[in-house]
Amino acid sequence: MLSSATNSEPSRGNVQIIRSEEDIREGLKHLFRLDPRLADIAKEAGPIPLRLHEPGFAGLAHIIVSQMVSRASADAIWRRMSLAEEGVLTAERYVALRPDAWREFGLSRAKATTLSGIAEAVVSGRLDLALLSSRPPAEALAELTALKGVGPWTAEVYLMFCGGHADVFPSGDVALQNAVAAAFGLAQRPHAKVLASLAMVWSPWRSVAARLFWAYYAQKLGRGLLPVG
Structure with missing residues (x-):
């Protein structure tokens, strides 16, 4: 069920979350x-x-990988990335990859740079992607779009389909x-x-x-x- 009251419009102090x-x-x-x-x-x-997908690095990375390419191409890139990281894509594992691993995955340089920046922010503790689910949408969007390479569309789709923002x-x-x-x-x-x-x-x-x-x-x-x- 939703995280805030559901018999009327949510209060401004709560964040309405979709889970089912x-x-x-x-x-x-x-x-x-x-x-x-x-x-x-x-x-x-x-x-x-x-x-709805789990909030975290993998969810945001998948959205970025899928941008501006066909679904088939995105799926192929994602499979290669998942195999390289033993099926579980984490920020920690991504930052540990070889600097040129993105070429083997089929990523563009721009996407690789964006993913590296996000992964480093998560690992350093500067970014908590799971916590964004409980933040007001405007605040969460501002934090995401402050990341290099993350535009409004990417941030909004992440909050919708990973964060569950209503x-x-x-x-x-x-x-x-x-x-x-x-x-x-x-x-x-x-x-x-x-x-x-x-x-x-x-x-x-x-x-x-x-x-x-x-x-x-x-x-x-x-x-x-x-x-x-």
Whole structure:
């Protein structure tokens, strides 16, 4: 169940955390009251995936590896990384790799630099990725985006799918922009700032709204669009 009260909107002092399919269903109920249009969208979307992963270095690394490459390429890189680290990707093991190991994995230099910086921050104790799950979204996002190579989209997706934050909306996600445009019959997809403004009405359940629109658009295209596997 959610970490804060669930019979009404969460208090500002608590961080709402999604941990189960039941939490998704509860979020949808709140969303339908906040914006009745979403009820019809949900009927077309079908089941809303949870796709929740454990918080930590591996979760954030997987998101970074998957950026700007096909799902097949990301899976192949991740397999090579996991085999090199005996199936368990930890910050400690990553910093212990040979300096040029990233070439064998198939990573770009930019991604390798980002992962090294994150791993070193975790090992040194400057960054506690698990603790971010209990921090208010704005604070957690600020801490993540302060890391070199970690932009808003990466931070938001990590907080949604690893941290379980209920009120995060990755408005810069192109698939999400297209989904909202298709669902509401907009002439063109809204840009990030416009979409972020539109999404405010779905607070404090914006993470569930994002999952809903991804599921809706996946049904339209016939393929998965969630930014995590």
